[in-house]
Amino acid sequence: MDEELRNIKKWIIIYPVYVNSKKTIAEGRRISAANACENPTCIEISDCCAHLKLPHAIELDKAYPRDFMQRGRVRVQLKREDGTLTNPAIATRKQLMLQIAELIPKHQGRIKKQEPASSSATAGTSKSGKGGKKKK
Template sequence: MDGQAPNIKKWVVLYPIYINSKKTIAEGRRISAAKACENPTCVEIGDCCNHLKVPSAIEIDKLYPRDFQQVGRVRVCLKREDGTLFNPAISSRKELMLRVAELVPRHPGRTKKQEAAAASSTSGTSKSGKGGRKKR
């Protein structure tokens, strides 16, 4: 990892919207909806890149140009200085997006969130008109 920080501008940019199955191609999705995952985050993408042994840097302060509600992006380095691939299985940006989209649903943070969401949805929290007490 020595000496790579100045070259971060040359790294591939991966916005979460590129692999979001909830978005259309017009909104910025770059892979098929069937292979994409639901609402990925920068942290999940960064963790997946680490798992794939590919250097990455999360830029949480950056916005997606077409939709300023989408916060954050991940810079990924596919090749070393001498041109060899960090991970021989990932030779292109598209290949990287497909592999990351496969891994995100199995991300440890995501499985915990789904369990918590399932537990909270059964507790019956619902928004009713003007506040007040919940009926039980």
């Protein structure tokens, strides 16, 4: 097991920010906004890696350095120890990010969420305290 952990350290890291269309390039997005998906999670990225038959591991205790409130990342093995690709269709980190961003909107959790929700955001705002100009 100790050797397996050493090998995981060589795997590439994918943070959810890399494929988030809501983020800017300065905030950490690595692919074009047109190809990216909205607010991906580590679990969704992990499921995509499983679908692509790539060995992967979720690290929920880690945070993205530019935004430490973003918890979690996924380690993915693109190449085996002998240098051969684990999935011949995906050779680079960028190809992997594009594949993940393409698969996430089709994720079963996403399909369930897209059902029309009742909009209860019509509640009025109440203002408390004194308002207006002071009298002289």
